[in-house]
Amino acid sequence: MARNEQLIRQHKILQILEHSRYGYLLEEIRDDLVNQLGLTSLHVRTVRRDLEALQAAGVDVDSHESPRGRVWKMGTGARGMHKINASATELIALSLGRDLMLPLAGTPFWVGIESFWNKIKEELPDGIWDHYQKFRQVLHVSGVTPKSYKDQEGVLKTINRAIQQHRVVQISYQTLGQPKPKEREIEPYGVVLYQSSIYIVAAAREIEDLETRVRHWKLDRFKKAEALDAYFKPPKDFDLEQHLAQSIGIFASEKPQNFKIRISSFAAAWVREDPWHPEQKIESQEDGSVILTVKAANDLEIIPRVLALGAEAEVLSPASCRKAVAERVKRLAQIYQID
Template sequence: MARNEQLIRQHKLLQLLELSRFGRTLEELRADLVADLGLSKLHERTVRRDIEALQAAGFDIQSETVQRGRVFKLGQNTTDVHEIGISATELIALSIGRELLYPLMGTQYWRGIETFWNKVQEAVPNGVFDHYARYRAALHVFGSPNKSYERQEGMLKTINRAILEHRVVEIEYQSIGKPVSTRKIEPYGLAVYQSSIYVVAAAPEIADSKERLRNWKLDRFHHAKLLDEYFKPDPKIDLSKHLGRSIGIFSGDSPATVKIKLGRRSASYLSEDPWHPEQTLDRVDDEATILTVPASHPRELLPKVLALGADAEVLEPEEFRKTVADTVQAMADAYQ
């Protein structure tokens, strides 16, 4: 077995033992590893060897015999290593971040967030937590939809493993308005955008390297199967650059430069809440400002422009202007 798979498995073992208050048997640990890592098979002997390797590395993993058999758990020397010292201000910042990540509910990431949050609450002195609670009651975070990825949890684990091991995944995917199709993807990473999780993956059937990388919405996955096929990651791919080229989740190698004429009110909105870090606002006169912003597809720009109403006019490129014009005309026809 490849060394990285062994390291991933042993790291997961530590997480499972850390979460278990009363310990787990080898069979329980084996079953959890199979489920969480998307393994096709795993023998108890392998789990035992992993535990022995962790013990040899200095982790205090103890065992005892209870009614349900021999169980393993972390000893006191391990659980006390990561003692937390945190201030009320840091608690506020952490709790805000936790609430902003509500869309990750149902995933292993959310369980990690909740486990850490519970540890923090148990570790801080009562006085610090009371001080935090008084200030936190005055600050509210809202706007994130009530969304859960519990249904896609198994697929997310499969994709995570594929990213780490550079393996091809066969998916059943349903684009909006289209039937479910089966295809292969080469996953590079994950992105969270406007409360949704996207899989950033290459489509092997596309020859042009500049067009192969796509963003696949996890909500539209019906099934994901890890294949015994491996791909060589393209060293030229930089996910941060790929995701940062445009104002939304659509992305391309060469985004268009869009110019939009804004009224005074919309220009004020865009100066307060920018669409993109590279946007520019050039004032024409007291009533008009030109917004210049990168965008990869008219569909990602459309809802933003429509939200500004008649106070925004797309000037160029022509494709973007026509998309907005056609939509406005269709809306006008529907309301007549």
């Protein structure tokens, strides 16, 4: 986590310097970092090392003597960094990515996406822009849920700040099926965009078991969030990417386990064309069917996929999931029973 803290500081330093024409003293940069990141203390030597690391990475950061002392500011090369030159094919690829990010509309992330997109439009020659517009008339992105998190913008800002500062957050969270929201305290680790919805990966503070305390909280269900004057220490071995790779979906309240599903010869090609998980295993059978083995943290990550295939899929194990599918099929049969 120390590496992440260094990257966060360096990114914030760039934001501070980009808004200064005449530069800042080390002490002024340090004070801004403490205020904006909610730090208790920070030594100027740490700030100097961060600035030197940025220079070593090729970022044009200069320092020079002034009547106030040695000041640091963005160099002339960095001032021109916003001059953007893109080809038509690069513009098309970027616009497709922007379309896929539409569920982030109303969040601080979308502000950055739109700001960058507008800069590109301003810099491009008319010919390239015309070519791009003609090509996009025959290239369309579909399947992205039209969704906005504008109403949760304040909550997300609080969560993002708490992640950087390692602060405990008190939330009002309404689980589906509950008549009223409940007050909870969480330790936020990261933000995830999954199937057009935003989730907060955070530990439930009241749970002591390290294997089950990390949950995924859907942003739609947050009614409010307040960063408390209490801090937590993230687990040293926690890696957000590895954590998410343990399951095919977004559930995380249970320990992942292997699910085995028999897929008919007719539908076998589908699970090869559209894998359920990058690490899934497929065993071919003599009759053309396959046995699919995939990890998931909850039956509900498997059941909708199985039901979508109808009679072409059969859960083999675990027994609890097989039973749950059977119960749903029985209820469906009762609903659709023909007199």
